[in-house]
Amino acid sequence: MKKRLVIGLAVTLVMGVLSGCGKEGVGNNGAENSAGSTQVNEQIQNRVNVSDLKVEDYVTLGEYNNLAVSVVAQETITDEQVDAQALAIYQNYSTKENGGVTDRAVAIGDTVIIDYVGKKDGVAFEGGTAQGADLTIGSGQFIDGFEDGLIGVKPGETVDLNLTFPENYGSTELAGAKVVFTVTVHFILPTEMKDEVVAGFGFEEFQNVKELKQYCRMGLEENAKYTYEQNLMMTVISVLADNSTFGELPKDLLAQYTESIKADLSANAAVYGVDGATFVYYFYNVDYDTFVTENAQNSTKMILAAQALAEKEGLILKEEELNQRLEQLALDNGWESLGQLLGRFDKEELRESLMYEDVVAFLLKTAQVTYR
Numbered sequence: 001m002k003k004r005l006v007i008g009l010a011v012t013l014v015m016g017v018l019s020g021c022g023k024e025g026v027g028n029n030g031a032e033n034s035a036g037s038t039q040v041n042e043q044i045q046n047r048v049n050v051s052d053l054k055v056e057d058y059v060t061l062g063e064y065n066n067l068a069v070s071v072v073a074q075e076t077i078t079d080e081q082v083d084a085q086a087l088a089i090y091q092n093y094s095t096k097e098n099g100g101v102t103d104r105a106v107a108i109g110d111t112v113i114i115d116y117v118g119k120k121d122g123v124a125f126e127g128g129t130a131q132g133a134d135l136t137i138g139s140g141q142f143i144d145g146f147e148d149g150l151i152g153v154k155p156g157e158t159v160d161l162n163l164t165f166p167e168n169y170g171s172t173e174l175a176g177a178k179v180v181f182t183v184t185v186h187f188i189l190p191t192e193m194k195d196e197v198v199a200g201f202g203f204e205e206f207q208n209v210k211e212l213k214q215y216c217r218m219g220l221e222e223n224a225k226y227t228y229e230q231n232l233m234m235t236v237i238s239v240l241a242d243n244s245t246f247g248e249l250p251k252d253l254l255a256q257y258t259e260s261i262k263a264d265l266s267a268n269a270a271v272y273g274v275d276g277a278t279f280v281y282y283f284y285n286v287d288y289d290t291f292v293t294e295n296a297q298n299s300t301k302m303i304l305a306a307q308a309l310a311e312k313e314g315l316i317l318k319e320e321e322l323n324q325r326l327e328q329l330a331l332d333n334g335w336e337s338l339g340q341l342l343g344r345f346d347k348e349e350l351r352e353s354l355m356y357e358d359v360v361a362f363l364l365k366t367a368q369v370t371y372r
């Protein structure tokens with residue numbers, strides 16, 4: 001099983017947002033466009049390294065042996081979760097020609113793949129057109145009459161739905177308007193999986209339904225293990241920091257984590273089409289500035305405490321050992337060489353991530369871990 005590459009670990013731990021290679025890093029052979037390389041180089045040049053700081057000026061470690069650590073137990077993956085994941089993959093790769101249901105009419109509860117065009121006074125209106133959309137009949141996702149109008153329609157057929165938008169609809173242009181949706185039903189998503197359909201997907205990892213489920217179980221269990229390990233690491237480092245005493249935090253390091261958190265928030269918010277403040281309020285129910293400030297402070301304290309312990313207990317990696325571990329990390333994550341890895345990630349940031357692992361491993365030797 002490959003070991004995942006995680007960088008920016010203090011921010012990752014506090015926010016619970018995984019960063020690093022992920023899917024992007026596996027099998028890309030270190031490929032990087034010039035714009036990306038320039039950005040990485042600028043980040044490396046401007047980066048504040050905790051190893052360059054005199055950490056004893058900022059933190060005094062408290063008791064760190066026999067830490068009381070309470071963590072959520074690793075999730076046990078059920079057959080139901082495996083079946084649901086397998087069906088999701090099966091449906092995602094099903095087509096009209098391979099796996100899609102085309103021999104019966106649409107019924108309530110079906111999920112159908114459709115194209116549609118909505119017109120008002122014969123003119124297509126904004127937001128009323130889509131191709132290859134999926135719609136579950138009975139979900140209430142569309143305006144009244146749309147989903148009911150597809151019941152009884154057979155795949156391959158096209159129908160015109162004469163509908164009226166609600167009077168209180170959000171768009172003033174469409175509120176109360178009479179429209180016509182022209183809808184083509186391509187196929188119904190299958191709910192039963194067949195070996196020959198799976199084989200037609202063309203994946204090396206699985207060729208039949210049994211193998212697909214095995215693949216899903218392995219992935220779900222790997223994710224559960226990874227999530228548990230990251231939560232455990234976060235908790236251990238947090239307890240270490242909580243037991244320590246801090247003076248004024250180094251301004252440059254604090255600013256670095258502040259900007260990193262803001263960037264992560266912006267990236268995650270963009271997925272939902274909102275700004276960072278809206279994302280934070282929706283997911284964390286807290287003010288944006290408060291969230292960023294508190295988490296930047298926590299991130300800074302965690303890295304300072306971890307570095308202080310690593311220095312005190314002789315856990316700082318020598319250059320040769322660091323390179324050996326990074327070479328293995330590069331290999332595990334699909335990079336052909338250490339040089340390619342370092343062309344994408346900052347070596348000092350990778351060192352910090354390995355240092356976190358070593359500090360946690362040291363603390364867990366004596367920690368009193370309980371599960372909830």
